[in-house]
Amino acid sequence: MTEPRQICTRCIMDTTDPDIVFDANGWCNHCTGWFARAEFYALSLEERTRRLGVLVEEIKRRGHGKDYDCIIGVSGGVDSSFVAIKVKELGLRPLAVHVDNGWNSEKAVGNIKRILDPLHIDLSTVVLNWKEFRELQLAFLRASTPDSEIPSDHAIVASFYGASSRHRVAYCMNGINFRTEGIHVREWSQGHLDSRYIKSVYKEFTRKRLKHFPLIPVTTLVRNIVLHRPKNVFLLDYLDYDKQSTKRMLISDYGWEDYGGKHYESMYTRFYQGWILPHKFGYDKRRMHLSTLICSAQITRDEALKEISVPPYPPEWVEPDKIFVAKKLGISREEFDSIMAAPKKRYSDYPNLQNHWAFGRGLDLFRFLKHRLHWIS
Numbered sequence: 001m002t003e004p005r006q007i008c009t010r011c012i013m014d015t016t017d018p019d020i021v022f023d024a025n026g027w028c029n030h031c032t033g034w035f036a037r038a039e040f041y042a043l044s045l046e047e048r049t050r051r052l053g054v055l056v057e058e059i060k061r062r063g064h065g066k067d068y069d070c071i072i073g074v075s076g077g078v079d080s081s082f083v084a085i086k087v088k089e090l091g092l093r094p095l096a097v098h099v100d101n102g103w104n105s106e107k108a109v110g111n112i113k114r115i116l117d118p119l120h121i122d123l124s125t126v127v128l129n130w131k132e133f134r135e136l137q138l139a140f141l142r143a144s145t146p147d148s149e150i151p152s153d154h155a156i157v158a159s160f161y162g163a164s165s166r167h168r169v170a171y172c173m174n175g176i177n178f179r180t181e182g183i184h185v186r187e188w189s190q191g192h193l194d195s196r197y198i199k200s201v202y203k204e205f206t207r208k209r210l211k212h213f214p215l216i217p218v219t220t221l222v223r224n225i226v227l228h229r230p231k232n233v234f235l236l237d238y239l240d241y242d243k244q245s246t247k248r249m250l251i252s253d254y255g256w257e258d259y260g261g262k263h264y265e266s267m268y269t270r271f272y273q274g275w276i277l278p279h280k281f282g283y284d285k286r287r288m289h290l291s292t293l294i295c296s297a298q299i300t301r302d303e304a305l306k307e308i309s310v311p312p313y314p315p316e317w318v319e320p321d322k323i324f325v326a327k328k329l330g331i332s333r334e335e336f337d338s339i340m341a342a343p344k345k346r347y348s349d350y351p352n353l354q355n356h357w358a359f360g361r362g363l364d365l366f367r368f369l370k371h372r373l374h375w376i377s
Ligand SMILES: [Zn+2]
Pocket: 008, 009, 010, 011, 012, 013, 027, 028, 029, 030, 031, 032
């Protein structure tokens, strides 16, 4: 017998997150955690602006004499386009990094150019080996975990690490926004930095080893985490960022073209988050996003409930997009359907860094020491 579904009484997170916990008020750990971490956001705009000014001076000082003083990631989306404009306004000298995984819409490529060219920002594009990346994406679909976007995310971070090391840049200006993306469900996607997980899934379903994919070596990962290299700056949290007015500004001032939805600059991300995740796993990522908007008082809970009641993907798009994705991945429509029907698996069902005996113990020790040191100080 399945447990009855429970939904938070403050946000709209529910028991589709298997690890969710509710308190006596019926409030969940996600919104409670959001408010606990919202201290910085509660600071006045003047104070955040002052702190940003101090940080920008530090970034300029450390970047003096180098080709660039910070890295920015660009996807052609609203947030990363705004970060590019803002860092130039702040007088920084960014290098833009873009990962081409073979799924970007032409509009995205055009939008990147429309923003970067007039700002005179250099662009470094990392083009993934399509044949191998296609096999890797297919392996992740066959693995039946909800982590099929992990290879793309891993390649982006690996490219930041590579650019930061090549140009000796200490800072990465990030477009992730606590006000709109501050809630994350681990079970819905994990292993972003886990090279062992990616290698093991690829090997299990192809019987081959990855040759071209930009994996982050464990030694690099540990070194960069311990040394905070490069330092991530969540730029949008320092500002009163408003996505809708930013979008209007991008269109009027830069000729930027609208995609019509979040993550629609990549066809695979759109289909994966909009159809595969809800259909196969029952995970609707809009729930995290809308819950964060409730916490930051940008919408009411009733408005969010109304929005989540609309199907996550337009029903008339499902069939043509399914055929397109199957064809691009090099499988038949029938094989795609059988992958969708395969039993669900979890991150922990595959060899990964967390369940590697030495790394896992090292991680436990690191967490313990971090906790103790924090407690002592
Ligand atoms: Zn909640």
